[in-house]
Amino acid sequence: MHEECGVVGVSFKKESPAALSIYYALYALQHRGQESAGITVHDGVQVRTLKGMGLVPDVFNRGDIQKLKGHVGIGHVRYSTTGGSRIENCQPLLVSFKSGTIAIAHNGNLVNSRDLRTELEKEGRIFLSDSDTEVIAHLLVKELMHNSLEDSVKELIRRLIGSYSLVFLVDNRLVAVRDPLGIKPLCIGRIDNGFVVASESAAIDILSGQLIRDVVPGEMIIFSNGSYESHQLVKSRNAAHCVFEYIYFARPDSIIDGELVYNTRMRIGSTLFEEHPVKANIVSPVPDSGITYAIGFSKKSGIDYMEGLMKNRYIGRTFIMPGQDMRETAVRLKLNTIKPNIEGKSIVLVEDSIVRGTTSRRIIDLMRKSGTKEVHMRVGSPPIISPCYLGIDMATREELIAAHKSVKGVEALINADSLGYISIDGLVKSIGIPEDDLCLGCLTGIYPVEIPGERCGKRQLKLSEF
Amino acid sequence: MHEECGVVGVSFKKESPAALSIYYALYALQHRGQESAGITVHDGVQVRTLKGMGLVPDVFNRGDIQKLKGHVGIGHVRYSTTGGSRIENCQPLLVSFKSGTIAIAHNGNLVNSRDLRTELEKEGRIFLSDSDTEVIAHLLVKELMHNSLEDSVKELIRRLIGSYSLVFLVDNRLVAVRDPLGIKPLCIGRIDNGFVVASESAAIDILSGQLIRDVVPGEMIIFSNGSYESHQLVKSRNAAHCVFEYIYFARPDSIIDGELVYNTRMRIGSTLFEEHPVKANIVSPVPDSGITYAIGFSKKSGIDYMEGLMKNRYIGRTFIMPGQDMRETAVRLKLNTIKPNIEGKSIVLVEDSIVRGTTSRRIIDLMRKSGTKEVHMRVGSPPIISPCYLGIDMATREELIAAHKSVKGVEALINADSLGYISIDGLVKSIGIPEDDLCLGCLTGIYPVEIPGERCGKRQLKLSEF
Amino acid sequence: MHEECGVVGVSFKKESPAALSIYYALYALQHRGQESAGITVHDGVQVRTLKGMGLVPDVFNRGDIQKLKGHVGIGHVRYSTTGGSRIENCQPLLVSFKSGTIAIAHNGNLVNSRDLRTELEKEGRIFLSDSDTEVIAHLLVKELMHNSLEDSVKELIRRLIGSYSLVFLVDNRLVAVRDPLGIKPLCIGRIDNGFVVASESAAIDILSGQLIRDVVPGEMIIFSNGSYESHQLVKSRNAAHCVFEYIYFARPDSIIDGELVYNTRMRIGSTLFEEHPVKANIVSPVPDSGITYAIGFSKKSGIDYMEGLMKNRYIGRTFIMPGQDMRETAVRLKLNTIKPNIEGKSIVLVEDSIVRGTTSRRIIDLMRKSGTKEVHMRVGSPPIISPCYLGIDMATREELIAAHKSVKGVEALINADSLGYISIDGLVKSIGIPEDDLCLGCLTGIYPVEIPGERCGKRQLKLSEF
Amino acid sequence: MHEECGVVGVSFKKESPAALSIYYALYALQHRGQESAGITVHDGVQVRTLKGMGLVPDVFNRGDIQKLKGHVGIGHVRYSTTGGSRIENCQPLLVSFKSGTIAIAHNGNLVNSRDLRTELEKEGRIFLSDSDTEVIAHLLVKELMHNSLEDSVKELIRRLIGSYSLVFLVDNRLVAVRDPLGIKPLCIGRIDNGFVVASESAAIDILSGQLIRDVVPGEMIIFSNGSYESHQLVKSRNAAHCVFEYIYFARPDSIIDGELVYNTRMRIGSTLFEEHPVKANIVSPVPDSGITYAIGFSKKSGIDYMEGLMKNRYIGRTFIMPGQDMRETAVRLKLNTIKPNIEGKSIVLVEDSIVRGTTSRRIIDLMRKSGTKEVHMRVGSPPIISPCYLGIDMATREELIAAHKSVKGVEALINADSLGYISIDGLVKSIGIPEDDLCLGCLTGIYPVEIPGERCGKRQLKLSEF
Secondary structure (H helix, E strand, O other): OOEEEEEEEEEEOOOOOOHHHHHHHHHHOHHHOOOEEEEEEEOOOOEEEEEEEOOHHHHOOHHHHHHOOOOEEEEEEEEEOOOOOOHHHOOOEEEEEOOEEEEEEEEEEEOOHHHHHHHHHHOOOOEOOOOHHHHHHHHHHHHHOOOOHHHHHHHHHHHOOEEEEEEEEEOOEEEEEEOOOOOOOOEEEEEOOEEEEEOOOHHHHOOOOEEEEEOOOOEEEEEEOOEEEEEEOOOOOOOOEEHHHHHHHOOOOOEEOOEEHHHHHHHHHHHHHHHOOOOOOEEEEOOOOOHHHHHHHHHHHOOEEOOOEEEOOOOOOOOOOOOHHHHHHHHHOOEEEOHHHHOOOEEEEEEOOOOOOHHHHHHHHHHHHOOOOEEEEEEOOOOOOOOOOOOOOOOOOOOOHHHOOOHHHHHHHHOOOEEEEOOHHHHHHHHOOOHHHEEOHHHHOEEOOOOOOOEEOOOOOOHHHO | OOEEEEEEEEEEOOOOOOHHHHHHHHHHOHHHOOOEEEEEEEOOOOEEEEEEEOOHHHHOOHHHHHHOOOOEEEEEEEEEOOOOOOHHHOOOEEEEEOOEEEEEEEEEEEOOHHHHHHHHHHOOOOEOOOOHHHHHHHHHHHHHOOOOHHHHHHHHHHHOOEEEEEEEEEOOEEEEEEOOOOOOOOEEEEEOOEEEEEOOOHHHHOOOOEEEEEOOOOEEEEEEOOEEEEEEOOOOOOOOEEHHHHHHHOOOOOEEOOEEHHHHHHHHHHHHHHHOOOOOOEEEEOOOOOHHHHHHHHHHHOOEEOOOEEEOOOOOOOOOOOOHHHHHHHHHOOEEEOHHHHOOOEEEEEEOOOOOOHHHHHHHHHHHHOOOOEEEEEEOOOOOOOOOOOOOOOOOOOOOHHHOOOHHHHHHHHOOOEEEEOOHHHHHHHHOOOHHHEEOHHHHOEEOOOOOOOEEOOOOOOHHHO | OOEEEEEEEEEEOOOOOOHHHHHHHHHHOHHHOOOEEEEEEEOOOOEEEEEEEOOHHHHOOHHHHHHOOOOEEEEEEEEEOOOOOOHHHOOOEEEEEOOEEEEEEEEEEEOOHHHHHHHHHHOOOOEOOOOHHHHHHHHHHHHHOOOOHHHHHHHHHHHOOEEEEEEEEEOOEEEEEEOOOOOOOOEEEEEOOEEEEEOOOHHHHOOOOEEEEEOOOOEEEEEEOOEEEEEEOOOOOOOOEEHHHHHHHOOOOOEEOOEEHHHHHHHHHHHHHHHOOOOOOEEEEOOOOOHHHHHHHHHHHOOEEOOOEEEOOOOOOOOOOOOHHHHHHHHHOOEEEOHHHHOOOEEEEEEOOOOOOHHHHHHHHHHHHOOOOEEEEEEOOOOOOOOOOOOOOOOOOOOOHHHOOOHHHHHHHHOOOEEEEOOHHHHHHHHOOOHHHEEOHHHHOEEOOOOOOOEEOOOOOOHHHO | OOEEEEEEEEEEOOOOOOHHHHHHHHHHOHHHOOOEEEEEEEOOOOEEEEEEEOOHHHHOOHHHHHHOOOOEEEEEEEEEOOOOOOHHHOOOEEEEEOOEEEEEEEEEEEOOHHHHHHHHHHOOOOEOOOOHHHHHHHHHHHHHOOOOHHHHHHHHHHHOOEEEEEEEEEOOEEEEEEOOOOOOOOEEEEEOOEEEEEOOOHHHHOOOOEEEEEOOOOEEEEEEOOEEEEEEOOOOOOOOEEHHHHHHHOOOOOEEOOEEHHHHHHHHHHHHHHHOOOOOOEEEEOOOOOHHHHHHHHHHHOOEEOOOEEEOOOOOOOOOOOOHHHHHHHHHOOEEEOHHHHOOOEEEEEEOOOOOOHHHHHHHHHHHHOOOOEEEEEEOOOOOOOOOOOOOOOOOOOOOHHHOOOHHHHHHHHOOOEEEEOOHHHHHHHHOOOHHHEEOHHHHOEEOOOOOOOEEOOOOOOHHHO
């Protein structure tokens, strides 16, 4: 199951209802998954779940939220790419077992999910969904049969290979766990009468809360009325924070592992100019993802920042796409050129990343048709040469243009006058986290965990370390 | 989980698509469950499922049915009364396990579901739904780990107490199983290029098929390309066919355990006159369920059959119900009196059964307001004195009016001039099946299986019999 | 515009809300039109309208009804056959003019609608819909510019040729008008605190009201707080009540022009036996429309009434229809045979009417396949040989089987062992209204109003009569 | 009727289908109206219309667009503020009259609509909607009864007071008309095989067309196969182009009356700094409307452009708004602060306009809570002191904060450290159109047309001029 997700948990001291706060937090995380949404709450006696396909405001109405009674709860938004958009795969996953109920919300991707599933099936266990989360539920319950919560989660971590930021309810206890490499983000915050744990700090902001800190890789946090306790279950020599959260996935107003995403992108833009200086009339972003990079580039270079492309805000799922004879319309449905801003000019066009190259080509063609003299493409990520197995829906190796072509080759393909990617060094410095604590798998082909057929970095996690 | 359901399975010889036939068969069984519907098909390689809340035509569109590729499949319609109308409880339940997939559709109610669940949870197993079906899935997979299908189902039957007509797919094999007492109906039919198994023969009719026979209590039938094999797994001394299928639940055009429901109801109507003769101007049914009884009563008594009440066909879920000041309108939304037909007349009013008595009271009040001189109520079932634990959603013992009042008491409560229930003997003779092969639990309080706090008939199934 | 409709008006004495009562009355008239529904109310100051496509419960929710404040109002349900299912054609039609507002709900069909429209267009008037109702609105407003309401409606009647039962609001006055021939039904009733006017008395019943009387052909009734005044605007020598309301369209529990529809149909059934006696084992209706006829036939003939066909209740719009290879399934989706009831038997099959003959053929084929020995078709209407121009959606002359074939020819085509239609005389006597006061256009080809290309009965209305 | 709208017309040379092009053009104009959408097309023989409530992609599906056959057509998007969101008011308005059909799409607001309506009602005319468009339809048809199209439209213009950009079909002729003052925008473009006329040039861009020119105030353009003819029906000494199209309403990538909106906003930003210089750490927009202004301000001032507020993209209609206890969340649902970017800093906050002041106050409060040291508000429009009667939904005079408070008063109310509005002179120079050719009604209280109770500029249109 390849999926991108956002998770949240809320624990209130008093009998304040958690569901509405979870709803707003999920809304702040909507960019992490638009396919399904779910909330599970516990009122001390009973657990209640509601989930459905669609955006957060479409899945829940006021009456639903009022019926979801409970002072503690978790929520999930999800996007899936492998056709697994079945309602069965929506989260939180609610399971009942010998001692009660567990509801799990999971962000990440297990690399050994298939093996674990096979192993569990050999024991006679059955699966009702395709999700990694059901695998996690089985493993967790197996341990909880004879172990404490702490020991159970410790054992769970020992078994899981991959990325996982977990938020779960064991009856009415809220628990947060982050994988030993801290691949996907997870942070905790203080809100009125309680605490919140979420994939990104923007979800804390929306509840007018204060970011306390990130969950430490390998840490388990248990929230209870008015306090929380930390359990550092395992400790890895290094972290492997996903660089793509900074490059593309996270909101610019989120602070992840100590770094404001906005600032990282500004610095990348700045570095991009240093590494690939160019003379031009204006710097223009591919909206929205290129905006912050372009502002950084403009500031460093002194070249005026000006929008040359306008994004259409209303595009939705049910749109009737044009046929072959209106191919240009298909591009313009998303982006229109502001012709007078780019006509006859040399433009630095700034994008966050190039995956297949087709979109960049179409945009540059459109700009040239509007009379742009020169297009100098600058890209906020290094060439992506290898797929992601750890939670970003990117592309297959076959589709990744930089896996098959040199920079010059990509430059020709996208029809740019010049093309400059940020270097890996430049990226790492811009993020401000040591290279050894980042996952650069998609940029280097060297992954922080063992993945069949791929190289694993020596410095990274071995199961035997536990 | 208290639920009423309908199940169907289709196995085609050639590569004919099964989904559309299952769709029509489910449509013919729609009266058995209007809350959710689901279809699972297998094409020899892959299993595909689609299910959702609502009526059959609302859940599936043409595109869905076309995508459900496969020559073998099962379907399910469901109605639940215990608030368990979660999408997770919709069937077929699809599980994957060590050796492949199993999809299960279940009609009936397990009495020992809670015990089995607890036992399975003690082994560390987890549950993702509230349904009996997930319990069945666990037990079946446990056996299939080390046993043949036949032995596994045999062991499954040994463990389950209650009613169950099961239709399931083990990979692409269609299997049908009926509980050793044959409580809920299940029959098989021949159709073009294949076979069908269904809760009622009306589902065979809609596919222009021929009813072959009922599945025998305790029998397992495995369908394969162009044939089927029977395995009589267990044999009980007696059957315990549900009398309420004849009285109310099944379609009149279905043949169940050899008896046409329509004929049974005609004979009940006839017997009702013999047991409770009355002089009157006309015989009138409470539509629709009383119609066939009334025709039988009329024929035997020679009293003219004439409709005195007209049913409104369009009433739906989303209807705005009137407030206290329009109480009479609430009744008339469902039933209107044909005033000239009943004004000044003595009426024999025929109903299939009386549960709480409130509806009967309202109807009789309405008739009296329209000028009816006398209302003689005749009822196609004996007094219902005990709840059903085996698959009919009836009422609690507290709600059952006949559990607390004598016939005279009920007569007074519903404001009838006279009240006559058919006797248990009369009912049994009208059905034409020996009393020892019927479940009369709701009429006698003596059940064919052991139910905590209730009496179990000596003649009936003991687990030790296997 | 060919359309079938139902209309209702409610006038309350006090400030009771009218919308909910109109909602229920429309619901009781739902059989007269399932395509759109609308309600307009007036609270003395302001007029409010809500209308939409779909069934009554789908168009209005509780909040809508609460917002429709007003103690007087009208409602409309509509079915259209000429592709005119545009929201613009939904009724009530609300127009504002010099002196206020008029809301109109119309049941019927104008024969001279096209001419009137052309005439109005010549005056420079514009039309925003295709409906007859907008024509009526123009004509009425033209008169109201310089005439009293009474004179205006009188003049309106002089101009309209065709059938029309009108219910309208002139500001907050409720007015009902029936065409001078009384072609379509319209009746008035007393309810708590007010009055109701409706297409059928069943709509009065649902409000627990008492039928007062039919609106007289050519009469205008104006309702005001606590009373109503009658104005006999024009008087025709004869009426021309539509026989098809009795045969098919109206509810059996409605009383139309003094005759209970149910009784009429019983008498037709009885007469059918007298006119076309036959020996048979059972009498069976084509449900639902043939039921009352069959009961009447059974009573007169002494042949047992027994259902041989079972109607499926759940069929809806969105149903996936089977392809050519499942043609029989297409029939069985609507009707299933109760095989044991008809196998080896001679059956009198009773239907209300035969239009194209295709449905009858399919049903008889199905019965023969189920083993019926003989099928004797008896039909509650005489042969339909001419189209309806006055408000019943029937078929074109080309499609009407009896317009082209003799009774023997139809008998052969539908594959019946014998076929008997009721005679026109028999029908007229069964209805109990003098032939001169009925519209028999579809049965005789002689219409009560002048229709280009068709014959007009001498006895009928001439415009010069006014 | 107070409404904002967008209009489009497409005329193809050959038999190319117009509906899909209209659909895309409407999509490009979606920002001008999100409440309803409609398309009318003509195929030379027949006219077809489809309209409905909602966004363009929600109103039309692929099948609808395919059924809308015709090579010429018009479209409309609409937003209404006066509760008139009835389906009857959706456009295009399709009317039939003596000589054929007219379909009208209208952007603007008539000031004398009520008078015209009364006048037409006095003639006995009726109205089925509340819209100005129906008034226009009546007037146009009245003239077309005895005049040529040119003379009719000329007379129509003589009667209408207010703003109107009209696109209409007279049978299959596409006609565009702009009011003599050119208040609302309207431009024409060349596309493959035909022409397009639209409210904004962005709708031409999306069809890969070339902007030809604006429709001249008082001009009528008739499009026919492969060409168009211009008729300058009336000529006013001056134009009165709406300044709010430049300030807020139009897309930045549109060119209106010769000026690119983006450039105008950049120049306003630049002028704002000149008029109200300030020292600060960064310039930050209120997104999205303040972005271009802020870029212009930054460029002129040399102060770094940096985003301090992040807009949430997913907010929709059905959102559950928080209660009083979560007031801050209500603001943050739309805008989150990027705390590290604004903490401890002096910020120039740039907004397009201040209407009520409440939003500005909430944003500044949020920024101060995030630690902003100083907030210097700079506003792209002068103080709005008077309501708009000509097509912009602004506010009543009571609600307009600048109608009641001085700049210092507003500064205090919104809690800014300083507040600077652009001057009217600065605005006019930034737009680049002579002041005499602009409508500044909302800024000066002097309107280009006579509005009861308001002042009318001497230089402006008098009806006697025609």
